[in-house]
Amino acid sequence: EIVLTQSPGTLSLSPGGRATLSCRASQSLSSGYLAWYRQKPGQAPRLLIYGASSRATGIPDRFSGSGSGTDFTLTISRLEPEDFAVYYCQHYGSSSWTFGQGTKVEIK
Amino acid sequence: QVQLVQSGGGVVQPGRSLRLSCAASGFTFSGYAMYWVRQAPGKGLDWVAAISYDGHKTFYADSVKDRFTISRDNSKNILYLQMKSLRPDDTAVYYCARNLSAFAVAASGYWGQGTLLTVSS
Numbered sequence: 001e002i003v004l005t006q007s008p009g010t011l012s013l014s015p016g017g018r019a020t021l022s023c024r025a026s027q028s029l030s031s032g033y034l035a036w037y038r039q040k041p042g043q044a045p046r047l048l049i050y051g052a053s054s055r056a057t058g059i060p061d062r063f064s065g066s067g068s069g070t071d072f073t074l075t076i077s078r079l080e081p082e083d084f085a086v087y088y089c090q091h092y093g094s095s096s097w098t099f100g101q102g103t104k105v106e107i108k
Numbered sequence: 109q110v111q112l113v114q115s116g117g118g119v120v121q122p123g124r125s126l127r128l129s130c131a132a133s134g135f136t137f138s139g140y141a142m143y144w145v146r147q148a149p150g151k152g153l154d155w156v157a158a159i160s161y162d163g164h165k166t167f168y169a170d171s172v173k174d175r176f177t178i179s180r181d182n183s184k185n186i187l188y189l190q191m192k193s194l195r196p197d198d199t200a201v202y203y204c205a206r207n208l209s210a211f212a213v214a215a216s217g218y219w220g221q222g223t224l225l226t227v228s229s
Contacts, residue, residue, distance in 0.1 A: 035215035037216075056215075099152060101152050
């Protein structure tokens with residue numbers, strides 16, 4: 001079973017700042033099947049990035065995903081008020097699906 | 109537009125059963141794998157179960173295996189999660205989700221609104 005570890009647990013930043021979130025897998029995701037979601041309080045998650053680096057429909061270009069193998073990164077270039085939320089990475093496959101424990105991006 | 113409307117949550121006693129439903133519209137339901145994901149109060153996301161587009165393949169998290177059954181009715185465009193032997197640690201908001209792409213391995217591109225299940229005596 002693949003385990004995803006996200007860091008940091010909490011990121012305190014100012015609006016307009018740059019956020020760098022990490023997701024490390026316990027074994028190589030050679031398929032690149034790694035997604036990122038944003039979840040605001042009381043709402044369902046929203047897909048941001050799939051395939052490690054492809055933005056989902058309607059996602060602004062301030063969001064970018066990168067990485068391969070076991071190390072993946074979500075970067076938010078300029079934080080908007082709606083970006084202060086919890087972010088989850090996910091490995092999706094043909095028979096296994098795993099979420100990281102989440103990173104909370106909070107206003108400093 | 110894609111819509112996933114959930115129903116069936118509530119309060120249930122430990123050991124009892126309950127079925128969640130997820131009614132799909134706005135897309136060809138029979139072409140997409142579907143999922144159930146849950147989130148315990150104040151906790152992170154936890155994948156529960158998956159079903160192939162045709163219903164022939166199902167997958168479960170170890171925590172729910174042999175207690176939960178995912179199924180779908182492609183004639184009615186409805187996804188189900190039948191839950192039995194419920195435990196207090198099954199208390200969570202349950203989300204249904206749709207594969208981003210048809211007939212392919214993909215992320216969960218669309219989500220239902222979530223439904224709260226509380227298991228308590």
